[in-house]
Amino acid sequence: MSTTRHFRVWRGDDEGGQLTDYDVEVNEGEVVLDIIHRLQATQAPELAVRWNCKAGKCGSCSAEINGKPGLLCMTRMNTFGEDQTVTVTPVRTFPVIKDLVTDVSFNYEKAREIPAFTPPADLKPGEYRMQQVDVERSQEFRKCIECFMCQNVCHVIRDHEENKEAFAGPRLFIRAAELDMHPLDARDDRKEFAKEEQGLGFCNITKCCTEVCPEHIKITDNAIIPMKERVVDRKYDPLTWLGRKIFRRDQLESGAK
Amino acid sequence: MVDNNITRHSFDVVVIGAGGAGLRAAIEARLAGKKTAIISKSLFGKAHTVMAEGGAAAAMGNVNSNDNWQVHYRDTIRGGKFLNNYRMAELHAKEAPDRIWELETYGALFDRTKDGKISQRNFGGHEYPRLAHVGDRTGLELIRTLQQKIVSLQQDDFREFGDYDARLAVFAETTITELILDDGKIAGAFGYRREDGEFLLFEAPAVILATGGVGKSFKVTSNSWEYTGDGHALAMRAGANLVNMEFLQFHPTGMVWPLSVKGLLVTESVRGDGGVLRNSEGKRFMFDYIPEVFKAQYATTEEEGDRWYTDPDNNKRPPELLPRDEVARAINSEVKAGRGTEHGGVFLDVSTRMKPEEIIKRLPSMHHQFKELADVDITKVPMEVGPTCHYVMGGVEVDPDSAESAVPGLFAAGEVSGGMHGSNRLGGNSLSDLLVFGKRAGEYAALHVDRLADARPVVSQEALDAAVAKALAPLVDDPSDGENPYTVQYELQDIMHSLVGIIRRAEELEDALVKIAEFKKRLANVRVGGGRKYNPGWHLAIDLHNMLLCSEAVAKAALERTESRGGHTRDDHGKMDPSWRKVNLVCSYADNGVALRRQPVPTMPHELLSLFERSELAKYLTDEEIAAFDSNGSKDGDKE
Numbered sequence A: 001m002s003t004t005r006h007f008r009v010w011r012g013d014d015e016g017g018q019l020t021d022y023d024v025e026v027n028e029g030e031v032v033l034d035i036i037h038r039l040q041a042t043q044a045p046e047l048a049v050r051w052n053c054k055a056g057k058c059g060s061c062s063a064e065i066n067g068k069p070g071l072l073c074m075t076r077m078n079t080f081g082e083d084q085t086v087t088v089t090p091v092r093t094f095p096v097i098k099d100l101v102t103d104v105s106f107n108y109e110k111a112r113e114i115p116a117f118t119p120p121a122d123l124k125p126g127e128y129r130m131q132q133v134d135v136e137r138s139q140e141f142r143k144c145i146e147c148f149m150c151q152n153v154c155h156v157i158r159d160h161e162e163n164k165e166a167f168a169g170p171r172l173f174i175r176a177a178e179l180d181m182h183p184l185d186a187r188d189d190r191k192e193f194a195k196e197e198q199g200l201g202f203c204n205i206t207k208c209c210t211e212v213c214p215e216h217i218k219i220t221d222n223a224i225i226p227m228k229e230r231v232v233d234r235k236y237d238p239l240t241w242l243g244r245k246i247f248r249r250d251q252l253e254s255g256a257k
Numbered sequence B: 001m002v003d004n005n006i007t008r009h010s011f012d013v014v015v016i017g018a019g020g021a022g023l024r025a026a027i028e029a030r031l032a033g034k035k036t037a038i039i040s041k042s043l044f045g046k047a048h049t050v051m052a053e054g055g056a057a058a059a060m061g062n063v064n065s066n067d068n069w070q071v072h073y074r075d076t077i078r079g080g081k082f083l084n085n086y087r088m089a090e091l092h093a094k095e096a097p098d099r100i101w102e103l104e105t106y107g108a109l110f111d112r113t114k115d116g117k118i119s120q121r122n123f124g125g126h127e128y129p130r131l132a133h134v135g136d137r138t139g140l141e142l143i144r145t146l147q148q149k150i151v152s153l154q155q156d157d158f159r160e161f162g163d164y165d166a167r168l169a170v171f172a173e174t175t176i177t178e179l180i181l182d183d184g185k186i187a188g189a190f191g192y193r194r195e196d197g198e199f200l201l202f203e204a205p206a207v208i209l210a211t212g213g214v215g216k217s218f219k220v221t222s223n224s225w226e227y228t229g230d231g232h233a234l235a236m237r238a239g240a241n242l243v244n245m246e247f248l249q250f251h252p253t254g255m256v257w258p259l260s261v262k263g264l265l266v267t268e269s270v271r272g273d274g275g276v277l278r279n280s281e282g283k284r285f286m287f288d289y290i291p292e293v294f295k296a297q298y299a300t301t302e303e304e305g306d307r308w309y310t311d312p313d314n315n316k317r318p319p320e321l322l323p324r325d326e327v328a329r330a331i332n333s334e335v336k337a338g339r340g341t342e343h344g345g346v347f348l349d350v351s352t353r354m355k356p357e358e359i360i361k362r363l364p365s366m367h368h369q370f371k372e373l374a375d376v377d378i379t380k381v382p383m384e385v386g387p388t389c390h391y392v393m394g395g396v397e398v399d400p401d402s403a404e405s406a407v408p409g410l411f412a413a414g415e416v417s418g419g420m421h422g423s424n425r426l427g428g429n430s431l432s433d434l435l436v437f438g439k440r441a442g443e444y445a446a447l448h449v450d451r452l453a454d455a456r457p458v459v460s461q462e463a464l465d466a467a468v469a470k471a472l473a474p475l476v477d478d479p480s481d482g483e484n485p486y487t488v489q490y491e492l493q494d495i496m497h498s499l500v501g502i503i504r505r506a507e508e509l510e511d512a513l514v515k516i517a518e519f520k521k522r523l524a525n526v527r528v529g530g531g532r533k534y535n536p537g538w539h540l541a542i543d544l545h546n547m548l549l550c551s552e553a554v555a556k557a558a559l560e561r562t563e564s565r566g567g568h569t570r571d572d573h574g575k576m577d578p579s580w581r582k583v584n585l586v587c588s589y590a591d592n593g594v595a596l597r598r599q600p601v602p603t604m605p606h607e608l609l610s611l612f613e614r615s616e617l618a619k620y621l622t623d624e625e626i627a628a629f630d631s632n633g634s635k636d637g638d639k640e
């Protein structure tokens, strides 16, 4: 069964743009991304949009649909009324490149600043042993598809360009938490790093990030709040994370054997 | 507006593709001290590999200690119906465990066994539980792990040189449209940046193709817009050969409804974990489709098949876990015989086989996918599934050890390379293939650069001008007189699906070739407006050249091979023919099209052949080959 629906899509680039009206065919079972593709094929070949998997797995197609952030490929058309206009705009927190495509390089730059997983010195490949219950805490965060919608909705940067310098955002707080909870990561300063370098203190636990996450990662409860817990017995030294590797005491001992 | 200025970059090794193969290759080239670039059409971390669900096959023996590389090798060759390049399959089976373990040192977190090792799951065609996995999002784990390893190498470089990109740079949303040669050797790669349409030249004596597959030329596919066969086409135009292009894997279980998601993959783990296939009459029909060559390895009753899940050492596996080509053909026959579902598929059921909590735990993304996209709760009702174009076995012919093609300096790894999987790939063997041959490609590309020393090939101005002219050709101010690229793409997908699809016959393939020739003429007249800035219409117009060249290769090879084997089924030549097992079909570029020739399949050495029972070999080999095997065997006997 096919109907004609009214769409408004933001068209433009870094110099400006406007909402453009389209009437377009919609069939049973379709998602918003199908309609954007139909517009490309029939009315606007140069309409820019990102997508890859069309199954909510790659996190490419984030946008704002009737003002609400969502994945274009997972937003079903039957969630709108037949006469309802569907308005599609690019995510707001990142600069527009063209139409629905934004410059998300902020997220990749912040990712480069987190010290990588540090392998335990005393284990060779193949010798890693971890219990399922212990890996599950980090696995929750590794479900992240990098759609950056949590980054998009976080009020600390959504309308505050000036905070971007000092704030890494929820996507990268879960990365820090994932490494903190990794059973074999050899660093023990993940929490301090999150506070001192990632701007965790800016977060006032509004939970907007958790609500928008398509992977249902409990960003605030399971990552941010535990990471905010005070580290009682150590003072953070900003120089240590730069170069030196820090080992847990038990690993130092077993390594020295 | 950007002008035709070209930004020049100079690297030792350029890796085209940021999926598992490309990232692993880049890591290796950088570890060998080479200045390396990674180029991808999408953002970093979004390549097709991210979609892989089930797992990566490696004979670590964590779940069943009987597993080892020989068993994995045997399964791979059986799955490929003995057409595999034996040396690639051997390297793959031997090296896969090390490549998986290495990922843990990069931070990967696989699911665990009770004793804390990497857990392994069952999959079609694998004798033992063999797939390392993370729920059903293994590809995401793989790509994120490699992505994060690359970041960690960049951090090392930052500490040393004050520049993250000093020795390893990522060019995301950049598409390579042409490889540039100097006297037959790789000199560089040319392309555009999606963001602004700016042209880029990467001068480099070594290029690694890791561009993935060709599935976007088919109407029903699990593949994304990236799979336009760019690497296959770039290689051919540069003078390299493709092998086995007639073999395409139609995955047996794609979604069939709603139309919007038709083709979307339903992971094989559903069957590996206990899911069964039934037709509209409620019958587990796979028991009727166990082919002669597999009779010895599969259960013939439902009871035995069911017992296997808990006691695999004393029972045979259920036929739902036959290699993919067998299952896809069976589903196709059931639907054709009128025993299909309302939407033209069959039922795949886990709801009566596992508890809801277990389903959600083991198959979270399938549960999510059906719920969100089809309003189906797989813990309560069966899924409707049918075949979808999934993977191309064919690809660039490479030297097995070095991954180098016939063109000096041009390497290929991952789905874009050919030979490893023979006529049919086993599930899980791709992710491990990416790692094994990605690493090798990176290593040997670095070695190639060392050997060249200062004698680096040079990019000529003529070659560059030609590449620019070709890229700009479809772009005009007023496209109204030209063909719409999307229309050509849709029609091509339709033709490939209906004439070169899962079941083929000569007249249809001939017809397809005529149509492909017409598309080529129409392609010359494809026009797009809208300028160079992030313009998908323009990008598609360029990709269409590659789609057509690959489609022609598939159709030509499919017409030539007058037998049925693995991912190539001929209605008019239904049997597998031992004399065809000795033949590879090789495609090369000639006169703006594909030239096809026959070439012998490399002969498997006796010690590898001896891993099989003679009775099994007799099902695949010619009488002469069997005689040779016997006499070789007796020679071995004499020595002892």
Ligand SMILES: Cc1cc2nc3c(=O)[nH]c(=O)nc-3n(C[C@H](O)[C@H](O)[C@H](O)COP(=O)(O)OP(=O)(O)OC[C@H]3O[C@@H](n4cnc5c(N)ncnc54)[C@H](O)[C@@H]3O)c2cc1C
Pocket: B016, B017, B018, B019, B020, B021, B022, B039, B040, B041, B042, B046, B047, B048, B049, B050, B051, B052, B053, B054, B055, B056, B057, B138, B139, B174, B175, B176, B177, B191, B210, B211, B212, B213, B222, B223, B226, B230, B231, B265, B390, B391, B413, B414, B415, B416, B427, B428, B429, B430, B431, B432, B434
């Ligand atoms: C839904 C799905 C599930 C799967 N599940 C499994 C599984 O469980 N186990 C398994 O073993 N296999 C699985 N496969 C197969 C496997 O995922 C793929 O074969 C594999 O990921 C391909 O990896 P690759 O590195 O060769 O290429 P890809 O990951 O596809 O990457 C290709 C890269 O090349 C880039 N590229 C292409 N053309 C150009 C160009 N012209 N210029 C610049 N860059 C270019 C792309 O942007 C991309 O970065 C699955 C496949 C699909 C579709």
Ligand code: SF4
Pocket: A153, A154, A155, A156, A169, A170, A202, A203, A204, A205, A206, A207, A208, A209, A210, A220, A224
């Ligand atoms: S909970 Fe914190 S990180 Fe999440 S959206 Fe609110 S302020 Fe931002």
Ligand code: SF4
Pocket: A059, A143, A144, A145, A146, A147, A148, A149, A150, A151, A170, A171, A174, A209, A212, A213, A214, A215, A216, A217, A219
């Ligand atoms: S945490 Fe969730 S919302 Fe944020 S980037 Fe990852 S998947 Fe998207």
Ligand code: FES
Pocket: A050, A051, A052, A053, A054, A055, A056, A057, A058, A059, A060, A061, A062, A071, A072, A073, A074
């Ligand atoms: S296209 Fe991959 S998440 Fe939407």
